[in-house]
Structures are given as structure tokens and as C-alpha cells.
Amino acid sequence: MKNFPSNVNSPSMGKKNYLADMDYSVLQQCMHCGMCLPTCPTYEETGRERNSPRGRIALMRAVADGELKIEKAFADEMYYCLGCLACVSACPAGVDYADLFEKARAQAEEEKVLTGKKRRLVRWLTLRLLFTRPRLLRFVGRSLWLYQASKLQAAFRGLRLNKLLPKRYRELEELTPTAEARFSHQQIPLRATAYGEEKYQVGLLTGCVQDIVFASVNADTAEVLRHNHCTVITPRVQHCCGSLHGHNGEYELSKEMARKNIDAFDLSSLDSIITNAAGCGSHLKHYDRLLADDPEYADKAREWSAKCKDIHEWLDEIGLVTPQGEGGAQRVTYHEACHLCHGQGIRVPPRNILRAIPGLELVELEESMWCCGSAGIYNITQPETSRKLRDRKIGHIRKKPVDCIASANPGCNIQIQAGLQADGAGGIPVKHPVTILAEAYRK
Amino acid sequence: MKQKARIIEALSGIVGREQVLTEKEDVLPFGFDGTAALKKAAECVVFPGTVEEAAAVVRFCSENDLAMVTRGSGTGLSGGSLPVEEGIIICLLRLNEILEVDADNLTLLAECGVITQKIAEAASAEGLFYPPDPGSMKISTIGGNVAENSGGLRGLKYGVTRNYVMGMEVILPDGTVTFLGNKCVKDVAGFSMKDVFIGSEGTLGLITKVLLRLVPPPPARQTMLAMYPRMEDAATTVSEIISRKIIPCTLEFLDQVTIQCIEDYAKIGLPTDAGAILLMESDGPLSVVEAEALEMADIARKNGAREVRVAKSVEEANELAAARRTAFSALARVRPTTILEDATVPRSELTKIVTFIQEIGKKYQLRIGTFGHMGDGNLHPTFLTDEKNHEEMEKVEKAMKEIFTFAISLGGTITGEHGVGVAKKNFLPQQYGAEGIKLFKTFKAAIDPKGLLNPGKLVDVERKSRSA
Ligand SMILES: Cc1cc2nc3c(=O)[nH]c(=O)nc-3n(C[C@H](O)[C@H](O)[C@H](O)COP(=O)(O)OP(=O)(O)OC[C@H]3O[C@@H](n4cnc5c(N)ncnc54)[C@H](O)[C@@H]3O)c2cc1C
Numbered sequence: 036m037k038n039f040p041s042n043v044n045s046p047s048m049g050k051k052n053y054l055a056d057m058d059y060s061v062l063q064q065c066m067h068c069g070m071c072l073p074t075c076p077t078y079e080e081t082g083r084e085r086n087s088p089r090g091r092i093a094l095m096r097a098v099a100d101g102e103l104k105i106e107k108a109f110a111d112e113m114y115y116c117l118g119c120l121a122c123v124s125a126c127p128a129g130v131d132y133a134d135l136f137e138k139a140r141a142q143a144e145e146e147k148v149l150t151g152k153k154r155r156l157v158r159w160l161t162l163r164l165l166f167t168r169p170r171l172l173r174f175v176g177r178s179l180w181l182y183q184a185s186k187l188q189a190a191f192r193g194l195r196l197n198k199l200l201p202k203r204y205r206e207l208e209e210l211t212p213t214a215e216a217r218f219s220h221q222q223i224p225l226r227a228t229a230y231g232e233e234k235y236q237v238g239l240l241t242g243c244v245q246d247i248v249f250a251s252v253n254a255d256t257a258e259v260l261r262h263n264h265c266t267v268i269t270p271r272v273q274h275c276c277g278s279l280h281g282h283n284g285e286y287e288l289s290k291e292m293a294r295k296n297i298d299a300f301d302l303s304s305l306d307s308i309i310t311n312a313a314g315c316g317s318h319l320k321h322y323d324r325l326l327a328d329d330p331e332y333a334d335k336a337r338e339w340s341a342k343c344k345d346i347h348e349w350l351d352e353i354g355l356v357t358p359q360g361e362g363g364a365q366r367v368t369y370h371e372a373c374h375l376c377h378g379q380g381i382r383v384p385p386r387n388i389l390r391a392i393p394g395l396e397l398v399e400l401e402e403s404m405w406c407c408g409s410a411g412i413y414n415i416t417q418p419e420t421s422r423k424l425r426d427r428k429i430g431h432i433r434k435k436p437v438d439c440i441a442s443a444n445p446g447c448n449i450q451i452q453a454g455l456q457a458d459g460a461g462g463i464p465v466k467h468p469v470t471i472l473a474e475a476y477r478k
Numbered sequence: 479m480k481q482k483a484r485i486i487e488a489l490s491g492i493v494g495r496e497q498v499l500t501e502k503e504d505v506l507p508f509g510f511d512g513t514a515a516l517k518k519a520a521e522c523v524v525f526p527g528t529v530e531e532a533a534a535v536v537r538f539c540s541e542n543d544l545a546m547v548t549r550g551s552g553t554g555l556s557g558g559s560l561p562v563e564e565g566i567i568i569c570l571l572r573l574n575e576i577l578e579v580d581a582d583n584l585t586l587l588a589e590c591g592v593i594t595q596k597i598a599e600a601a602s603a604e605g606l607f608y609p610p611d612p613g614s615m616k617i618s619t620i621g622g623n624v625a626e627n628s629g630g631l632r633g634l635k636y637g638v639t640r641n642y643v644m645g646m647e648v649i650l651p652d653g654t655v656t657f658l659g660n661k662c663v664k665d666v667a668g669f670s671m672k673d674v675f676i677g678s679e680g681t682l683g684l685i686t687k688v689l690l691r692l693v694p695p696p697p698a699r700q701t702m703l704a705m706y707p708r709m710e711d712a713a714t715t716v717s718e719i720i721s722r723k724i725i726p727c728t729l730e731f732l733d734q735v736t737i738q739c740i741e742d743y744a745k746i747g748l749p750t751d752a753g754a755i756l757l758m759e760s761d762g763p764l765s766v767v768e769a770e771a772l773e774m775a776d777i778a779r780k781n782g783a784r785e786v787r788v789a790k791s792v793e794e795a796n797e798l799a800a801a802r803r804t805a806f807s808a809l810a811r812v813r814p815t816t817i818l819e820d821a822t823v824p825r826s827e828l829t830k831i832v833t834f835i836q837e838i839g840k841k842y843q844l845r846i847g848t849f850g851h852m853g854d855g856n857l858h859p860t861f862l863t864d865e866k867n868h869e870e871m872e873k874v875e876k877a878m879k880e881i882f883t884f885a886i887s888l889g890g891t892i893t894g895e896h897g898v899g900v901a902k903k904n905f906l907p908q909q910y911g912a913e914g915i916k917l918f919k920t921f922k923a924a925i926d927p928k929g930l931l932n933p934g935k936l937v938d939v940e941r942k943s944r945s946a
Pocket residue numbers: 067068069070511512547548549550551552553554555557558559570590611612613614617618619620621622623624625626627628629630631679680681683684685686803806807895896932
């Protein structure tokens with residue numbers, strides 16, 4: 036397919052032109068039928084075409100065609116998009132919105148139309164500094180844990196000092212996740228052998244947010260795998276998968292992260308590489324596409340993508356060993372992380388796992404596939420829309436009494452927990468399905 | 479647009495500044511609807527929040543010779559809501575209340591911007607049924623449905639949107655608001671003006687409220703899939719079912735390309751090796767449904783169906799219908815541009831048109847995916863092409879012309895449900911002749927003397943401005 040020349044966004048020296056240079060047929064694939072509109076949370080909010088999938092694609096196509104110059108409004112629009120990929124599930128035409136969206140954000144960054152000191156600081160701190168340096172991230176995680184464990188946070192909140200903060204920061208403070216005392220590599224040995232017969236050897240990705248905030252989920256994942264005939268290899272230092280970078284316009288950095296991760300695993304010796312965080316998984320599986328042009332890594336990336344599996348998907352594939360004991364919770368509802376149901380098309384396996392737990396009743400959640408508003412760092416960048424989505428989710432959760440909410444993405448879990456706290460109607464534990472399963476094996 | 483600043487200010491005075499869009503990033507995505515390869519730059523889009531606001535906007539446009547394009551969700555398939563020069567788009571999505579479900583009179587009153595699916599759900603919540611179910615029902619508006627007189631999967635037995643419209647509120651081109659029709663089952667008082675507005679494609683007035691007729695839901699349903707090695711046999715089956723005086727609820731047709739595309743998307747286990755499929759649904763009292771289904775299965779087998787499969791549950795039946803609704807969009811998987819046609823013929827002529835479409839595909843070496851409401855004689859031959867390939871697009875144009883001409887020669891029509899808009903405007907004279915077109919023009923001029931409502935759509939009339 037031919038690339039169409041762009042007159043207004045002509046690549047100046049060294050400047051990349053992601054949209055104009057991409058395969059034009061990907062843009063053309065959208066036949067603007069509108070079937071995706073009712074599933075798009077931002078379109079639902081505003082009713083404006085610009086805030087819809089087909090509207091955004093039209094803007095991208097106009098950029099590629101040279102009819103529209105990228106200015107702040109374009110960039111703002113791409114950041115107003117949640118990246119929830121509900122439109123991908125809805126689109127009968129098979130439009131690859133995930134690819135389009137990453138390229139559009141990357142191009143917006145390339146054009147440097149969004150400015151502001153604060154934005155630059157936040158992006159530098161998160162995307163460039165923290166999420167590229169695993170050890171530093173752990174250090175920050177450790178400090179966070181100390182802050183929380185030392186009861187400073189409780190005191191701060193107890194004295195209502197947080198109420199003195201400007202509203203925006205107060206909300207952010209509520210979102211500060213509760214860090215765990217020990218990281219994944221301190222909880223899981225490098226090589227954890229299968230309980231009983233070993234049928235598979237798998238690698239375990241620990242993720243970065245998961246590693247700090249939900250390290251026990253990683254430990255639970257390893258344990259569950261061992262119960263299912265898998266020997267688990269967990270490399271000590273792992274890098275961020277790069278999804279945050281990819282989704283936030285740092286295309287080159289995300290490639291760098293991908294290469295580092297591939298290097299961390301001995302691919303040929305593994306049957307699969309397991310991820311348990313939906314957001315990471317949906318990105319990790321696309322390393323093949325990300326590195327397709329990299330002569331050194333293209334082949335390895337293809338092997339990686341073929342072997343990369345979400346934990347639920349993997350357990351479903353190899354046949355789950357049914358736990359004998361009862362899971363802790365009785366009535367459980369399941370919130371579907373966007374990047375599991377839309378990003379990876381995995382809807383049934385998590386439910387199968389939950390249903391397999393003796394004594395567990397799965398209560399279907401209304402609009403289970405509607406984004407909770409966490410969406411990567413969306414809750415930091417677009418707090419208002421994020422909060423509306425969160426409250427909508429909590430509203431549905433409150434309709435039916437449950438003992439526990441299952442959800443497979445750290446971002447969602449933090450967001451839902453914050454929402455449960457905010458409405459004051461009582462906390463409900465939010466757990467990864469794997470944790471609920473691990474509890475059942477332990478009984 | 480001349481005097482743009484003044485216009486924006488005046489419109490903002492009516493609807494509020496934030497309900498008037500003019501920035502290029504805001505208006506660019508209003509430059510198209512669901513029609514392939516059609517695009518026009520929009521300059522200004524307004525979103526009235528009440529009928530009064532909408533009427534005031536129309537009055538202002540009329541006084542200032544500004545053209546108006548009414549828009550619902552923009553899923554139209556003939557370019558009806560495409561922008562026009564020296565004009566604004568009036569998007570009625572904010573008029574989205576269901577005002578009343580009257581269970582005593584079996585009617586529903588809704589504002590025009592309500593999504594079709596919500597109408598069906600509201601009816602169902604009262605134990606009633608709103609049958610028209612266009613493929614786009616999840617997102618199309620009821621106003622758009624009335625303006626296009628949309629069909630659906632149940633047209634065969636239940637008819638199209640027109641058969642359910644008892645009344646409507648309209649804003650005439652000068653801003654006057656009037657209600658046409660009522661809740662009476664019978665009404666012969668004067669011209670049936672509401673019927674003129676049904677299918678008027680936004681060229682006569684803005685439909686702001688719709689009074690709909692509801693019916694009791696059928697007690698039982700049965701859905702079947704008949705698989706054929708050859709397309710013609712499916713067509714013959716349909717003709718025979720009708721001639722045997724069976725009127726099932728649904729007889730939908732899918733050819734092999736369409737089956738593959740849908741299966742790619744929906745993954746519901748359609749037989750991708752079949753040459754064609756008929757989706758047949760019978761509804762009504764259980765005993766009737768059972769007898770009807772048996773007989774249809776028989777006819778299908780007799781006419782060459784290699785297998786007839788019965789849906790095991792309501793869920794499976796719904797899944798099949800939902801998958802069928804995605805046919806058009808799913809076809810976009812094959813090539814960059816998907817141009818679908820809407821030729822319709824009397825049902826006795828189905829086999830002829832199906833064969834003809836296949837021949838045309840061969841003659842011009844074009845890929846055509848065909849699906850449609852076969853029970854209504856309404857097929858959607860869809861050209862899978864690339865708008866950037868001019869040579870091929872010329873062939874598409876020629877092929878389309880031949881199909882239309884052939885359909886008309888069989889006593890058919892150029893469009894069964896998608897409307898004329900801009901896409902089929904040039905073919906209309908062929909169907910109606912000079913006399914018919916003259917009548918259209920006289921009529922249009924009587925209601926919209928200045929030619930301000932959706933100019934350039936359906937039929938060309940001179941746009942008169944005061945200055946001219
Ligand atoms: C995937 C897909 C499947 C489809 N399936 C079917 C099908 O099965 N059957 C079928 O018949 N059609 C079908 N359509 C076509 C289309 O959805 C219908 O024509 C629908 O009624 C358009 O509604 P809308 O709200 O999108 O209207 P728009 O596209 O916004 O407008 C359509 C026309 O109506 C006018 N209009 C809209 N609202 C009003 C109003 N309130 N007052 C006056 N004029 C108005 C506009 O000016 C325009 O001319 C399909 C379209 C798609 C994309």
C-alpha cells in the first residue's frame with residue numbers, strides 16, 4: 036500500500052511522521068459505519084463525533100492526507116481517548132485502533148504541541164525516569180510502603196490534612212496505591228518447580244505496578260502455575276513492558292523496553308511467558324509488531340509474541356487443575372479489564388477459573404466491559420472523566436451484594452478500591468482471580 | 479460561509495456557545511455519514527437541546543438564507559447528512575427522551591434523537607414490541623429511521639418504519655412547528671401529510687417527535703440456517719416460500735464472502751464453506767411456528783440446501799441475528815472501500831437478479847459480496863474495492879448502473895431502504911421519468927420554497943435567496 040504524501044505535516048529533518056508513513060489501508064479500513072459509537076465511553080459522555088472512535092480516526096486520516104495540521108486540539112483529543120479499546124471489540128470491520136491510537140499519540144508528541152511544565156515533569160518522572168529504571172521504581176515503591184506502613188498516611192488522612200490539599204491533588208492522594216512490603220523477586224524464587232509432575236516450563240513477567248503494589252499477586256500466580264504442572268522461571272530484574280510508553284506517545288522508548296524484556300528471558304527453553312496484568316499483556320503480545328522492522332529482534336519478537344500468554348488464557352489452554360478447598364469469598368463479581376476483554380479478547384477463561392472454585396458463586400456485573408476510568412495514567416491526566424467512569428462502575432457494583440470483586444489489572448484494582456472508598460458505602464476486597472484461586476488451593 | 483462570525487454569534491445566542499461547533503477538529507468528523515467514498519467539509523454544527531431551540535435555529539436560517547442539514551447519528555448510507563455549502567448541520571441527538579409509552583393505545587412517543595434500540599427496549603419493558611430493526615439499530619436514531627423509512631430484518635412480515643409511524647412533530651422550513659397524525663387507528667382527515675415526511679431524507683422538515691405504533695410480541699420464535707452450495711438456490715427457495723403463501727418474519731441472505739467476513743468477526747461457527755446461507759425465522763403462536771418452520775425447511779432442502787440447522791435456544795437465535803446485522807461493516811475487512819447497493823425487485827424475480835449480479839461481477843472483474851433482506855426482494859450487492867484505484871472505481875460505477883437498470887427493468891427500485899441522498903440522485907430519473915421528477919420538484923418547492931432544507935439531496939431544486 037502506498038503512503039500518501041502529506042503537505043502540512045511534511046517530515047522536517049529528523050522528525051518522524053508516524054501517521055503519514057503508516058500503511059494507509061489501516062486508516063482506510065474504517066468505513067465510518069458508526070457501529071463502535073455506542074461502546075465508546077467518551078462519545079457517550081459528549082455525543083460529539085470528535086470524541087468517538089470514527090471521529091478520531093477521521094482526524095488521523097486527515098493528518099495522514101495532509102488536510103489537517105497537528106495542533107493542540109488534535110493532541111488533546113488523542114489524550115481524551117481512554118485507549119480502552121472497546122471500539123476494537125465493537126468494530127466488525129476489524130479496524131486496528133490500538134495501532135492507530137499509539138501512532139497518533141506518538142505523532143502528537145513528535146509535534147510537541149502539548150506544553151506545560153507540569154505535564155513535562157509528570158511525563159519525565161513517570162515515563163522517562165521511573166518506568167525505565169526497575170531498581171529506582173522499586174526504591175520509590177519501598178518509600179511508598181514506608182510512608183504507608185509508618186502510619187504517616189493514616190495520620191495525614193486522619194487529621195484531614197489531605198483535605199487542605201487542592202481538590203485535584205486530594206484525589207490523586209486517594210489514588211496512591213498501597214504498596215507491599217516485599218517485591219515479587221523477594222517472594223518468588225528464580226526457579227520454582229512444579230508441584231507434582233512437571234509438564235511445562237514457563238517464564239513469569241512480574242510487571243512494574245503489579246510488582247510494587249500487588250507483588251503478592253505475582254506470588255499467587257507462581258503458586259497457581261506450580262499447582263498446574265508448570266515450573267516457573269522469574270528473572271530477577273525485569274523491565275516495564277513499555278505499554279505506558281507506547282500508549283503515551285513514547286514509541287521509541289517502548290521499543291527499547293521490549294528489547295530489554297526479550298533479553299531477560301531464555302525464550303527457547305520456555306513453553307510460554309505468563310503475564311497476569313491485562314494492560315501489560317495486551318501490549319506484550321504485540322512485541323512482534325513493535326519490533327517488526329528491527330533486524331536483530333524481529334525473529335525473537337515473533338517467538339515472544341507467540342509464547343506470551345495471559346495467565347487465564349494459559350490455564351484454560353492447559354486445563355485447570357480444579358482446587359479441592361473452598362475459595363475465601365462466596366459471592367464474587369467480575370470486572371473485565373479493558374485490556375483483557377477488548378485488548379486481548381479474553382472474556383470466558385477468567386469466568387471459567389472463578390466458576391471452577393468450589394463454593395464460589397459468580398454474580399454477573401452490569402456493564403462488566405465498560406471502562407472503570409483507570410486507563411493507564413488517565414486517572415492522573417483526565418481526573419474528571421476518570422471519576423465519572425469510576426462512579427458508574429461502583430454504582431453497578433453496589434447494585435448486587437458481593438463479598439469480593441475480581442479483576443485482573445492492577446490499575447483497575449486501584450481505581451475500584453478508590454471508588455469504593457469514595458462513596459463511603461463500605462469496602463469490598465478487590466482481588467485478582469488468580470489470588471482467589473490460590474486461596475482455594477491453600478485450603 | 480459568508481458572515482460566519484455573525485452567524486455563529488446568533489446561533490450561540492439560541493443554543494449556547496458550547497453547542498455550536500466551528501473549530502476544524504470539531505467539525506471535520508461531521509463531514510461524512512456511513513456512505514463510502516463520500517466526504518464534504520462541514521463548517522458549523524449546532525446541537526439544539528429543545529424543540530423550541532431547534533425551531534429558533536430553523537427560523538434564523540430561513541431568515542438568513544442558510545441551508546440546513548438535519549443529522550441524527552450519521553449512519554445513513556446515501557449521504558443524506560453530508561454537509562452542504564453555505565449551510566449548517568443541525569444535529570438532533572440531544573432531543574433524546576422517550577416521552578410516553580401508552581399501553582392502553584399501544585403507542586410510544588419519543589423525541590427524534592432516541593436510539594432505535596432504546597425504543598425497542600422501552601417497548602419490550604412494557605411487554606410490547608417495536609418490530610423495525612435496521613442493522614444499525616444500536617446507534618441509528620428514530621428520527622433518522624423515519625427520515626429514511628428504514629427497513630430491517632423483519633420487514634417481510636412486519637413491514638418497515640412507515641408501518642409504525644402514527645404521527646410526528648415537524649419543524650417546517652420557516653420554523654413553524656406542527657404535529658401531524660394522532661393515536662387513532664383510523665384517520666382520514668385531510669392529506670396524510672405525515673406519510674410525506676416519512677422517507678423525505680431531511681428535505682422537507684425536521685422531524686422532532688415521533689408517535690409510534692407498538693404490537694404485542696409474538697409468543698414463539700424459531701430460527702433456522704439453511705446452507706447452500708449455490709447462491710441461486712437460496713433465491714429460488716425464497717421465491718417458493720412466498721409463492722406458497724408463507725410469510726415468515728425473516729428471510730435473510732448471505733453469500734460466501736459475507737459469511738467468511740462475519741465469521742472472522744463474530745466467531746459463532748457459521749459454515750464458511752457454504753456458497754450461501756439463508757437465515758430464516760418464523761414467529762407467532764407456537765403451533766403455527768412449528769408448522770411453518772417445518773415447511774420452510776422442506777422447501778429449502780427441495781431447492782438444494784445441503785443442510786438446515788435449527789437454532790437451539792433464544793440466545794443462539796439472537797446471536798445469529800446480531801451477527802447478520804454486522805454483515806455490511808464486516809465486509810470492510812476485505813478491501814479498503816466498501817460500496818453497497820440497495821437494489822430491490824419483486825420477489826418472483828429474485829433468482830434473475832442474483833444471477834445477474836454474479837455475471838456483472840465476472841464481466842467487470844470486481845469482487846462483490848452480496849447479502850440482504852431476500853424475503854423483501856432487497857439485496858445489498860457490495861463492491862469490495864479501493865477508492866484510490868480510479869480505474870476500478872469507474873468499473874464499479876458502470877457495474878452499479880447496469881444493476882440498477884436491470885432491477886428497474888424487472889419492475890424493481892434503485893433503493894429499497896437506504897434512500898436516494900446524493901449517492902443515488904442521478905439514477906432517480908431513470909426510475910421515475912421526467913413526469914415523476916417534476917412532481918417531486920413541485921412538491922418540494924411547495925413545502926420548502928427557498929430550497930434550504932438539505933439542498934442537493936434526493937432531487938435538485940433551485941436554491942432561492944433573497945439577494946438573488
Ligand atoms: C452498519 C449499518 C447497517 C445498516 N442497516 C440498515 C438496515 O438494515 N436497514 C435500513 O433501512 N438502513 C440501514 N442502515 C442505514 C442507516 O442506518 C439508516 O438509514 C438510519 O435510519 C439512519 O439513521 P441516522 O440517525 O444515522 O440518520 P443520519 O444518517 O444522521 O441521517 C439520515 C438522513 O435522515 C435525515 N434525518 C436524520 N434525522 C432527521 C430528523 N430528525 N428529521 C428529519 N430528517 C432527519 C438526514 O438529513 C439524512 O438525510 C444501516 C447503516 C449502517 C452503517
